[in-house]
Amino acid sequence: MQRFGKLIAILAIVTLCASTALAASGGNAKKGKYLFKKNCKACHVTGAEGKAVTPLSKTQAQWDRFMDGDKHKAKPEAWKDFSAQDLKDIQQFLFDHAADSDQPETCG
Amino acid sequence: MKKVIAIGLSMLFAAPAAVMAADPAPTVDQLRQQVQDLSKKLEDMSDRVDKNEKKTAVDRINWYGDLRVKADTLHYKDVTATQGVFFDFADFQNKALAGAFGNPADPTSAIAGFMQANPELAAAFQAGQLPAKGYFVMGKQSYDINNDILYTTRLRLGMKADVAKNVNFSGRLSMYKNWGDSTGVKVMDNFGAVSQDGTNSGNTSGDWLRVERAYFDWKDIGDSNFYLSIGRRPSTYGPPGQYRENEMRGGTPSGHLVNFNFDGITTGYKLSEHTGIEGQTVRFCYGQGFESEWGNGELFNEINTKDVHLGGFNIDAINDGTNFLQFTLFRALDVTDGFKGLVAVPSSFLPASFQQAMFPGFNMITRMQPTTNIGDITLGGVGFAREEMNGVNYFGSFGWTQTDPNGKTGLFGGLLSDPVYQIQDITADGPVIAPNGMTSSNDKENGYSVYAGVQIPAPMGKLGIEYNYGSQYWIPFTQAQDDMIGGKLATRGHVGEAYYIFDINPNMFIKLGGLYYDYEYTGSGSPVGAPQKVSDIQSGKGASMLPVIDKAWDAYASLTVKF
Numbered sequence: 001m002q003r004f005g006k007l008i009a010i011l012a013i014v015t016l017c018a019s020t021a022l023a024a025s026g027g028n029a030k031k032g033k034y035l036f037k038k039n040c041k042a043c044h045v046t047g048a049e050g051k052a053v054t055p056l057s058k059t060q061a062q063w064d065r066f067m068d069g070d071k072h073k074a075k076p077e078a079w080k081d082f083s084a085q086d087l088k089d090i091q092q093f094l095f096d097h098a099a100d101s102d103q104p105e106t107c108g
Numbered sequence: 109m110k111k112v113i114a115i116g117l118s119m120l121f122a123a124p125a126a127v128m129a130a131d132p133a134p135t136v137d138q139l140r141q142q143v144q145d146l147s148k149k150l151e152d153m154s155d156r157v158d159k160n161e162k163k164t165a166v167d168r169i170n171w172y173g174d175l176r177v178k179a180d181t182l183h184y185k186d187v188t189a190t191q192g193v194f195f196d197f198a199d200f201q202n203k204a205l206a207g208a209f210g211n212p213a214d215p216t217s218a219i220a221g222f223m224q225a226n227p228e229l230a231a232a233f234q235a236g237q238l239p240a241k242g243y244f245v246m247g248k249q250s251y252d253i254n255n256d257i258l259y260t261t262r263l264r265l266g267m268k269a270d271v272a273k274n275v276n277f278s279g280r281l282s283m284y285k286n287w288g289d290s291t292g293v294k295v296m297d298n299f300g301a302v303s304q305d306g307t308n309s310g311n312t313s314g315d316w317l318r319v320e321r322a323y324f325d326w327k328d329i330g331d332s333n334f335y336l337s338i339g340r341r342p343s344t345y346g347p348p349g350q351y352r353e354n355e356m357r358g359g360t361p362s363g364h365l366v367n368f369n370f371d372g373i374t375t376g377y378k379l380s381e382h383t384g385i386e387g388q389t390v391r392f393c394y395g396q397g398f399e400s401e402w403g404n405g406e407l408f409n410e411i412n413t414k415d416v417h418l419g420g421f422n423i424d425a426i427n428d429g430t431n432f433l434q435f436t437l438f439r440a441l442d443v444t445d446g447f448k449g450l451v452a453v454p455s456s457f458l459p460a461s462f463q464q465a466m467f468p469g470f471n472m473i474t475r476m477q478p479t480t481n482i483g484d485i486t487l488g489g490v491g492f493a494r495e496e497m498n499g500v501n502y503f504g505s506f507g508w509t510q511t512d513p514n515g516k517t518g519l520f521g522g523l524l525s526d527p528v529y530q531i532q533d534i535t536a537d538g539p540v541i542a543p544n545g546m547t548s549s550n551d552k553e554n555g556y557s558v559y560a561g562v563q564i565p566a567p568m569g570k571l572g573i574e575y576n577y578g579s580q581y582w583i584p585f586t587q588a589q590d591d592m593i594g595g596k597l598a599t600r601g602h603v604g605e606a607y608y609i610f611d612i613n614p615n616m617f618i619k620l621g622g623l624y625y626d627y628e629y630t631g632s633g634s635p636v637g638a639p640q641k642v643s644d645i646q647s648g649k650g651a652s653m654l655p656v657i658d659k660a661w662d663a664y665a666s667l668t669v670k671f
Binding site: 028030031033102103104105106107108 | 266278280321323325327335337341342345355356357358359360374376378389391429430495496497499670
């Protein structure tokens with residue numbers, strides 16, 4: 001038991017020292033999904049003006065570059081109604097479900 | 109390459125005139141030099157792109173994975189080991205009264221010696237109170253077990269590859285070992301100790317990678333919503349187990365009912381395309397759990413078993429990222445009295461003469477194979493999970509199983525029944541007993557289980573609490589669940605779990621937690637053998653081949669990295 005206690009203590013220290021730095025953070029992916037479906041999907045579906053776009057269309061790094069750098073340059077007015085927090089939420093959703101993110105391990 | 113250079117040059121010449129005008133007009137030589145420099149850079153870039161393109165083209169498999177190191181401290185209270193069998197007392201009484209074991213009045217006779225050694229049996233015999241059949245317990249001992257620390261390492265390497273636009277391959281190689289052991293064969297002191305096909309991914313074996321999963325998905329067949337998937341299935345770590353695993357959904361079927369490595373086929377239909385309900389999918393699954401002929405002595409005609417087949421429906425009614433509702437209904441046909449597997453035989457199982465012949469610490473490794481088909485098992489369940497906007501996740505799942513025994517029994521028993529033993533003779537070493545081919549019960553038995561849990565956001569991570577209960581005859585296919593004391597969802601009794609997950613970064617987390625098991629009935633996770641009250645085993649009213657646990661707890665700490 002003593003050894004197990006020591007192990008817990010070590011893990012606790014590691015946790016406290018751990019960096020939480022990450023690219024997309026602070027957004028609510030669930031809210032982001034709602035905003036993405038409600039707003040972005042108006043144009044970004046097959047056959048529509050913006051062509052089909054899903055989170056899988058880009059990698060996590062590419063989404064971060066798009067959200068932080070590109071900022072929807074092709075049509076800036078599409079973003080005008082989003083608050084900073086909305087954009088953060090959308091970014092979190094896209095990041096969490098990007099092509100290189102974890103995917104459900106199911107068939108089909 | 110030419111295209112890249114052409115685009116570069118056009119970009120150069122298309123530079124805004126205003127910018128050009130701001131500087132003194134460059135000479136032709138300067139411009140030529142700039143073009144040459146740019147061309148060189150573009151050639152260099154093109155070379156680098158070509159290398160990446162080639163690398164991407166020849167890297168046909170995308171690899172990913174995770175590594176989990178875990179420490180568990182395991183504590184078992186009131187473990188009871190018994191020596192005894194389900195016994196045909198009526199047969200014994202008839203034989204004894206007929207003088208088969210000598211004259212009871214003669215103190216030197218076999219029956220007199222036997223009665224003297226078993227005074228309770230003798231008293232019941234003389235009072236005419238022996239039941240027709242019941243447990244005959246010849247020895248019993250209780251003890252506690254403490255394994256202060258048990259370290260394990262689990263490595264999982266996932267593979268994905270595109271075969272065609274609508275066909276892809278998925279696979280997973282896994283290594284799961286406890287520290288300091290790569291023998292791959294454990295002493296059979298519990299049902300999970302057998303190294304076998306269906307449970308290898310969830311039981312520690314050794315320092316080698318096993319193919320835990322390998323299957324293809326052929327989607328949108330003929331532009332329909334059908335898909336076909338064949339191979340070693342993603343049939344472990346299913347929902348709602350992903351919350352405690354802190355990962356995405358880990359398998360297709362309900363983890364409450366199925367957590368077992370199956371080889372099989374799934375054909376699915378994406379109903380969501382018609383109903384508009386996100387993630388709605390109907391699947392028919394088929395698998396083979398046991399191959400009876402091949403490798404079992406077919407050429408010597410030593411086979412008297414049938415293959416075990418499993419089939420059923422697995423329906424995701426809703427799976428929209430917030431709500432998840434799943435229905436499951438399976439039936440396993442011709443279930444056998446075990447699987448093919450390797451075990452080290454416990455020394456106490458060996459005849460006394462063998463035990464004396466073995467060196468201390470040496471066990472016999474043996475390959476087991478089932479001998480009898482014992483009946484069918486039906487499994488059904490409904491599970492619901494919801495993920496709230498505020499990060500709170502909760503779930504509830506109900507499971508039901510029904511056994512349909514065919515009345516046959518192997519060495520260790522029939523479907524949720526024990527073999528009936530009859531006395532053959534009484535020698536100087538004691539009674540000689542043998543099974544008579546009958547089972548203690550041929551009744552259809554219904555078992556049920558409930559499983560519920562909640563996970564709430566907490567500083568630096570999340571806090572989770574889970575509870576599950578399984579009834580006396582609960583028999584799911586979750587034997588590959590990797591909890592150290594035993595797959596918690598197979599438990600016939602109560603299990604509580606609490607854990608705290610520290611999300612260090614998106615690819616790394618620490619989990620601290622504890623599991624408390626309160627077993628009410630014996631044989632959790634085993635379709636073979638009659639489940640008996642743990643209290644009956646403790647009081648000597650019942651017997652079990654393997655030691656019976658009453659209560660146990662497991663406190664654990666793990667660090668997982670995903671890559």
